[in-house]
Amino acid sequence: MFAICVTFRIKTDQMEAFMPLMLENAAASKTLEAGCHRFDVLTDADKPGQVFLYELYIDSAAFDAHCDSAHFKAFTAATADMVAGKDITSWSTVAS
Template identity: 55%
Template sequence: MFAVTVLFQIKEGQMDAFMPLMINNAQTSLKTEPGCLQFDVCADPARPREVFLYEIYDDEAAFKMHLTSAHFLTFDAKVADIVASKAVQTFKQVMQ
């Protein structure tokens, strides 16, 4: 198991443009990537410019395949100008 968290800060006034692209990326990942087991998109109204992702993959190789997928590359290019910052963390399972 390989977990990925991402914390996005979205530029002012860009959340309505960002969220449909983010949701589409998550749904496509779950539908088309056999190694993508979970892809949660989370937001808190108290922090209106922040989006948190929680993703689970079979292993690190499955995540690396995600990063090279056509849908991810398209998403990444489309949101480049509307994301203020992005912090990615990865975690490997230490016990089952």
Template identity: 50%
Template sequence: MFAVVVTITVHPGQMPVFMAAMLENAAASRAEPACQRFDVATDPARTDEVFLYEIYDDAAGFDAHREMPHYKVFDAAVAPLVQSKDVRTYSVVDA
């Protein structure tokens, strides 16, 4: 199992546009063969922040995710809306 956590800060005022694209991308990502989980979370106290929690079969599954046409369209569309993005990956040590 391969976990990915992403924290995205969206430019002020851009969350509605960003979130529409994010939810469409999340739905498409969940349909990928190697994607076991793709959660999108927010906190009302941090209105410009989005947290993603993703689980893939392995690192190759995550690499395949980033090559999917839906991801490339999403990434290009939201790039101007994103102020910062922190991506961290983890491999399961003990299940």
């Protein structure tokens, strides 16, 4: 398995607009992508403006397909001005 962790830093005044788009992207990823096994969206009340994603794919090719999907491209375009920054790390499963 191939895991992706993303931490978004959302502009303070954009969080309400960002979240529905993020949840729509997550739902589309789980529904439309056979290679997407998990797509969790998390927030922390102590870290306003941060959104953490945990995504699990069958392999890196499935993640590449996710990045090429129409719903991901639409999400990225729609939220570009809302995002102050993001950090992305990838991981390979050793054991589960």
